[in-house]
Amino acid sequence: MSIFSFFRSAPRASAVQAKERLQIVMAHERAGRTGPDYLPMLQQELLAVIAKYIDIDQNKVEVKLDRGGDCSTLELNIELPAREAAAKALKESAKLAVAGNRPAAKDGDESDPVKLAAGGALTNGGVKKRR
Amino acid sequence: MGKIIVMTSGKGGVGKTTSSAAFATGLALRGFKTVVIDFDVGLRNLDLIMGCERRVVFDFINVINGEAKLSQALIKDKRIDNLSILPTSQTRDKDALTREGVEKVLNELSKDFDYIVCDSPAGIERGALMALYFADHAVIVTNPEVSSVRDSDRILGVLASRSRRAEQGLEPVTQQLLLTRYDPERVERGEMLKVDDVLEILAIPLLGVIPESQAVLRASNVGMPVILDEASNAGQAYLDAVSRFLGEDVEHRFVTPQKKGLFSRLLRRSA
Numbered sequence: 001m002s003i004f005s006f007f008r009s010a011p012r013a014s015a016v017q018a019k020e021r022l023q024i025v026m027a028h029e030r031a032g033r034t035g036p037d038y039l040p041m042l043q044q045e046l047l048a049v050i051a052k053y054i055d056i057d058q059n060k061v062e063v064k065l066d067r068g069g070d071c072s073t074l075e076l077n078i079e080l081p082a083r084e085a086a087a088k089a090l091k092e093s094a095k096l097a098v099a100g101n102r103p104a105a106k107d108g109d110e111s112d113p114v115k116l117a118a119g120g121a122l123t124n125g126g127v128k129k130r131r
Numbered sequence: 132m133g134k135i136i137v138m139t140s141g142k143g144g145v146g147k148t149t150s151s152a153a154f155a156t157g158l159a160l161r162g163f164k165t166v167v168i169d170f171d172v173g174l175r176n177l178d179l180i181m182g183c184e185r186r187v188v189f190d191f192i193n194v195i196n197g198e199a200k201l202s203q204a205l206i207k208d209k210r211i212d213n214l215s216i217l218p219t220s221q222t223r224d225k226d227a228l229t230r231e232g233v234e235k236v237l238n239e240l241s242k243d244f245d246y247i248v249c250d251s252p253a254g255i256e257r258g259a260l261m262a263l264y265f266a267d268h269a270v271i272v273t274n275p276e277v278s279s280v281r282d283s284d285r286i287l288g289v290l291a292s293r294s295r296r297a298e299q300g301l302e303p304v305t306q307q308l309l310l311t312r313y314d315p316e317r318v319e320r321g322e323m324l325k326v327d328d329v330l331e332i333l334a335i336p337l338l339g340v341i342p343e344s345q346a347v348l349r350a351s352n353v354g355m356p357v358i359l360d361e362a363s364n365a366g367q368a369y370l371d372a373v374s375r376f377l378g379e380d381v382e383h384r385f386v387t388p389q390k391k392g393l394f395s396r397l398l399r400r401s402a
Contacts, residue, residue, distance in 0.1 A: 013320075013321025013322070014321065014322055015318070015321050015322060015323055015324050015325065015328070016321065018276075018277050018324055018328075019324060019328045019331075019332070021277065022277055022280055022281060022332050023332060025281065026281060026284050026332060029281075029284070029285075030284070030288070
């Protein structure tokens, strides 16, 4: 401790970060401990439903799970094949819908990503709760 | 019937053996017939910490395999009357610990002893599972540090699902936290998790806080459980923890920095 440290703004205590990191990781580990890993099943069933109506390529599916403090986001990105005029119309409207948050798709693209984001509380974040 | 206590943590190096030795000695000092068992097959160390390494002839695994009688393997402590040590094998591996064998030995011990303290190895494999399987009570030894806290939580999950009490649908294993290597000065500087932080995360009752202490290494050097160093803060903290375990209401000490005089502050500064 020098006299200069008195004037420096105190850095965020590392113990505080330790606690926050632990609370987040352990809330998820406890939630996952009780049941089987449901994500692969959830993905399969969701895809089966979509495949009933739209012809989708199983390889052009992206599933992301973002674990946050008290809420997790499940993000499902599925590329829909663009065919025929009807599909083109859908493509145009979809492009408009997503133009705000992604670079415009190049003309002549074979497909157009449609984002189905399901934000929901997968866990309740109850850190103290032991199941 | 003796009560079976497991000292467990998941993570290694947090103080399970130190705490097992101290706790068992403390219970014996209070007049209870106590035995402490080393479950760390292949990495025997409880004998060194207890200072009886030169008296080991037969061990826990010999008894399980029927190669020796329990009375031949038990080592009576030379300092305290009610205390015995059951060392483990240095040469065999953890597969030597069969559930039936461990159960047989524990059943026999619980006829003669009030408390059976099981010193668990690190990890969540066979040795650790056998140490906690038959437990009535678990002492979770944790350091105020992220990996230790996470592993402790993992062990709490294992206790809740894979112990005998869990499998047979009996009353769950009771659990208490023993926070070791606690440094109040680092806590005050915001460099170490506070007692309350760890309690909030693990959500189990607190048995005791053992301060980081040079007495622990000194005691292990000479093969004496640190609880017998009654002048040391770690020794006193273990004595308090034993009292709390026995249901006494003892205030927690050594959780705030000790006030230093001006003189010692000046000396420290220049050192």
